[in-house]
Amino acid sequence: MLRFDFLNARNLRHAISLLERHGDEARAVAGSTDFLVRWRQSGPGRWRPAFVVNIKGLSGLGRITYSPQNGLRLGALATVQAIETNAQVRRRYQALATGATSFAGVQVRNLATVGGNVCNASPAGDTLPALLAFDAQCAIVGPEGPRMLPLTEFFQGPGRTALQQGELLTQLTLPPPTPRTGSIYIKHSPRGAMDIATVGVASVITLEEDGATCKDARIALGAVGPVPFRASEAENLLKGRELSPDALGQAAEAARNAATPIDDVRGTAAYRKDMVEALTRRTLQHALRIAGGQRVPFEEQRRLAVQTAF
């Protein structure tokens, strides 16, 4: 019979000392939605720690706050459901709200934490493209003290992160969006929100005061490489330009060329590349619409982001 010891972390310092003491034999667990699935599975990819360090109860790490100076602060233990329903997230960070809404079902979202989604480092994590596109910074605490790291440097491969032994991700910080910014995430998957993304794309557009020229563009792709990543060449094709359909098409093609997907049960590599191009164009169109001041109710954003399963 397979077993593990359940160690309840009383506070952050206690969690870090437990993780440091037990090293590779320990795993920090919060919502446990990934953990219990991977622990029960057989064969490669299963997780079999000897010690589970429960960090769910650490106080103060579940907060979501927004201020015009500091932007959005997501405690690592904030649930995906809390992010999805947060008024500031819906208003200012649409790609994150739509990423959260396309993340499994409400019962899983009520358990799963954003820190878990980031630390799990799946190329297909549904909150990850939006977090990358909003330039999220990771606050990390470990035995040596705190440090900050851009999320782009956090992902090192499928399931691999920059966290060192004994370190915990405690917070994600997203800078405040500048005026005339719009964004959206679109997920393509066989069973709507309930399945893993075949492709996920988040786009963020900021317009100049003229309302037509692109001041900034940020595009992040999920499930089409070993880690979720920014399509920088596609972004650069848009900056400073007027966002004509041609320009969006060129950026979509550049995003396609940046993708290095694999064949798997959810789709072939060739299909995924086609979908990257289609979804990049589509997310840019809707981000542009929102950046231009058009009000797109959340229910409509949800319909765009993910298809209902039935």
Added chain:
Amino acid sequence: MNKQSLSIKVNGRERQTLVAPYYSLLDTLRDELQLTGTKKGCDEGDCGACTVILDGNPVTSCLVLALSAQGSEVTTVEGLASPDTLHPVQQAFIERGGLQCGYCTPGLIMAAVGLLQDNLQPSAEEVKFAIGNNLCRCTGYTKVVEAILLAAERMAAAE
């Protein structure tokens, strides 16, 4: 690796039991507390048959480590009805035929209860979104959605 003590409030009653560290909340409810109304379908969070309300939120209890629910409050399908009245959601499922084999029904009912505690005027689309985590292979969902909308209507009228 020994069993640890778990204190948890289930359907309004304080319960204490010993659980192994790897026990899920679902296994604890079914095997330790004999509350078998909550069903085990996939045991990986996909089917929703194990849905319970944990500290106010609907969750898939198969994905909750029992010991992480220490001190929490849980409502299962057994906790909905009073001795002589069904919960409006249960009543509506019967009247509208929102069930066939019944295996997914406790989970669907708990997901509906979770939705209706926040929103008594859901659209059909919102209902579908709220039960997106629940698989039913019999009904095709049409009657389920109708039942939940009927329950919402009655609960809103009763407020």
